[in-house]
Amino acid sequence: MILARxxxxxxxxxxxxxxxxxxxxxxxxxxxxxxANPPWEFKDEKGNFQGFxxxxxxxxxxxxxxxxxxxxxxxxxxxVASASRRVDLVISSLTITNERLESQSFxxxxxxxxxxLAVRADSGIGGxxxxxxxxxxxxxxxxxxxxxxxxxxxxxxxxxxxxxxxANLLTDLRNGRVDAIVNDIVGLRYAFTxxxxxxxxxxxxxxxxxxxxxxxxxxxxxxxxxAISQMKTDGTMARIYRxxxxxxxxxxxxxxxxxxxPTSAD
Numbered sequence: 001m002i003l004a005r006x007x008x009x010x011x012x013x014x015x016x017x018x019x020x021x022x023x024x025x026x027x028x029x030x031x032x033x034x035x036a037n038p039p040w041e042f043k044d045e046k047g048n049f050q051g052f053x054x055x056x057x058x059x060x061x062x063x064x065x066x067x068x069x070x071x072x073x074x075x076x077x078x079x080v081a082s083a084s085r086r087v088d089l090v091i092s093s094l095t096i097t098n099e100r101l102e103s104q105s106f107x108x109x110x111x112x113x114x115x116x117l118a119v120r121a122d123s124g125i126g127g128x129x130x131x132x133x134x135x136x137x138x139x140x141x142x143x144x145x146x147x148x149x150x151x152x153x154x155x156x157x158x159x160x161x162x163x164x165x166x167a168n169l170l171t172d173l174r175n176g177r178v179d180a181i182v183n184d185i186v187g188l189r190y191a192f193t194x195x196x197x198x199x200x201x202x203x204x205x206x207x208x209x210x211x212x213x214x215x216x217x218x219x220x221x222x223x224x225x226x227a228i229s230q231m232k233t234d235g236t237m238a239r240i241y242r243x244x245x246x247x248x249x250x251x252x253x254x255x256x257x258x259x260x261x262p263t264s265a266d
Contacts, residue, residue, distance in 0.1 A: 034092040035072035053091040095143040108259035109209030116185030132156035134179035229258035
């Protein structure tokens with residue numbers, strides 16, 4: 001009888017521990033990141049994630065009493081990881097779009113993005129009006145790719161090429177396999193400080209807004225969004241912005257203005 005009672009107690013305790021495991025797992029904020037996207041996110045020489053959005057994630061996790069666990073993914077895989085709920089949060093200078101909002105959730109935006117047209121310095125291409133008959137490229141499934149494809153007739157380029165990584169995209173531009181590329185202008189300018197011989201010849205104002213992506217209706221969505229609002233109002237977001245961009249964010253900008261969870265890209 002005593003042995004039976006002990007067995008019953010052990011069974012109950014074991015069940016209680018099993019029930020407690022999911023709650024314990026929630027102390028970890030699972031983050032997916034495209035690891036070759038400086039200054040937004042990248043790995044340093046020790047293999048640690050650094051960058052503007054990485055710093056934001058660490059501060060969000062601190063405010064939520066969680067520990068961030070950042071894993072690297074190919075850009076296209078970021079969307080699969082979120083849709084399948086393998087991660088809680090995705091960072092990669094992601095643009096809020098109505099199409100993406102159909103299957104994903106986004107936090108409030110914290111950066112007003114723009115695209116850049118980049119070419120080799122000796123290409124003779126001075127802007128979008130010079131792309132007729134040229135080969136242009138961007139990152140697969142990205143906002144820049146959608147922007148280029150939607151304007152194929154208007155721009156008149158001869159061929160479009162899609163790349164999985166920014167490194168391969170820049171390599172083919174440098175080697176002349178493509179004539180021009182379109183991507184996030186901040187990332188391009190940062191990359192060209194490390195890679196001479198290429199330049200941004202035109203800024204393309206699109207009104208795009210960068211935010212963090214989360215699985216649709218994730219239970220932490222409102223808490224993460226509230227943490228971002230707190231960062232905007234207590235000076236944390238401005239401090240991180242200065243660290244990575246060397247200047248203060250503009251008054252009234254998305255970097256400083258608290259906003260609700262978006263329901264549309266407008």
